Amino acid sequence: MSSTEKNEKTPVTVIGLGNMGSALAAALLEHGHPTTVWNRSAAKAGPFAERGAVVAATPEEAFAASPLIIVCVLDYDALYAVMDAAGPLAGKSLVNLTSGAPEQAAEAEARARSLGLGYLDGAIMTTPPGVGNPEMMFLYSGSAEVFETHRPALAVLGDPLYLGAEPGGASLYDVALLGLMWSAFTGWLHGTAVVTADATKATAFSDIAVRWLTNAVAGFINTYAAQVDAGRYPGDDATVDVQIAAIGHLIHAAADRGVDNALPELLKATMERASAAGHGSDSYASVIEVLRKAPR
Numbered sequence: 293m294s295s296t297e298k299n300e301k302t303p304v305t306v307i308g309l310g311n312m313g314s315a316l317a318a319a320l321l322e323h324g325h326p327t328t329v330w331n332r333s334a335a336k337a338g339p340f341a342e343r344g345a346v347v348a349a350t351p352e353e354a355f356a357a358s359p360l361i362i363v364c365v366l367d368y369d370a371l372y373a374v375m376d377a378a379g380p381l382a383g384k385s386l387v388n389l390t391s392g393a394p395e396q397a398a399e400a401e402a403r404a405r406s407l408g409l410g411y412l413d414g415a416i417m418t419t420p421p422g423v424g425n426p427e428m429m430f431l432y433s434g435s436a437e438v439f440e441t442h443r444p445a446l447a448v449l450g451d452p453l454y455l456g457a458e459p460g461g462a463s464l465y466d467v468a469l470l471g472l473m474w475s476a477f478t479g480w481l482h483g484t485a486v487v488t489a490d491a492t493k494a495t496a497f498s499d500i501a502v503r504w505l506t507n508a509v510a511g512f513i514n515t516y517a518a519q520v521d522a523g524r525y526p527g528d529d530a531t532v533d534v535q536i537a538a539i540g541h542l543i544h545a546a547a548d549r550g551v552d553n554a555l556p557e558l559l560k561a562t563m564e565r566a567s568a569a570g571h572g573s574d575s576y577a578s579v580i581e582v583l584r585k586a587p588r
């Protein structure tokens with residue numbers, strides 16, 4: 293890459309060189325962004341100096357070095373520790389990729405605004421090896437101006453998706469998507485425990501499971517999302533009552549094989565609450581009606 297090309301790229305500071313921050317800094321360096329790094333434990337910055345990064349001696353120096361500052365540290369206390377140690381910040385942009393709750397993002401945005409910083413909150417929907425893959429989603433919310441100005445640099449990290457001006461939007465999607473992931477993992481592991489009890493390999497089951505999720509379940513989700521938005525749940529594919537009967541077969545097969553049934557028992561109880569609330573002849577999407585009304 294020529295030095296002219298390199299100089300067209302926005303200078304970026306990355307604060308936090310843990311597993312994730314290191315992957316972010318590496319992707320920016322690889323794409324020729326002049327990159328400054330700072331980490332609380334200085335030793336982690338060494339490999340980045342060898343790859344051409346400037347190593348800042350203090351958070352203040354790190355913030356001063358670039359118009360775009362990306363922070364990816366353990367939690368919001370760590371974020372505030374580095375922000376509090378920074379000097380004058382007016383006109384700069386802070387992209388916070390530290391995980392947190394939506395309310396924390398709103399508080400961080402207010403703090404950033406009081407320092408004159410533009411604030412964009414973000415959620416990284418991958419693990420470090422996925423950073424730099426354009427298929428991986430990075431969710432953003434907060435300042436549209438920061439997002440548009442720095443979109444080319446953010447696109448180096450993954451596919452940047454803007455969710456709106458409310459700073460907590462990215463964190464809200466993040467927790468909802470992680471909940472989906474843990475439910476899917478646990479449902480898959482429960483099914484794996486059932487089938488591997490009969491000497492099947494987990495990998496043989498996962499080939500079929502992934503096709504099921506991708507080709508069928510993803511389509512059901514799209515159909516049901518439209519029903520949720522409409523508030524009407526026509527039971528013309530499979531009703532809640534039919535699925536209560538079907539989950540009984542899973543519980544039976546798992547119990548016969550000594551597999552823990554806490555998850556399917558919870559799912560069955562939730563479906564039964566939907567049925568008792570009058571949704572027995574409706575589609576599975578109607579279960580949202582009981583989820584929206586948590587028992588007190």
Ligand code: NAP
Binds near residue numbers: 312374418
């Ligand atoms: P990590 O490897 O444990 O790194 C934590 C980083 O935070 C280190 O750079 C650490 O500095 C720094 N830190 C901790 N306390 C600090 C403080 N008081 N002041 C300044 N710096 C402090 O964690 P990670 O996996 O990189 O995760 C970082 C963030 O990314 C988290 O919010 C995490 O939820 C989020 N995230 C991670 C993943 C993932 O797959 N890893 C995926 C999505 C989102 P030292 O090196 O000095 O300890």
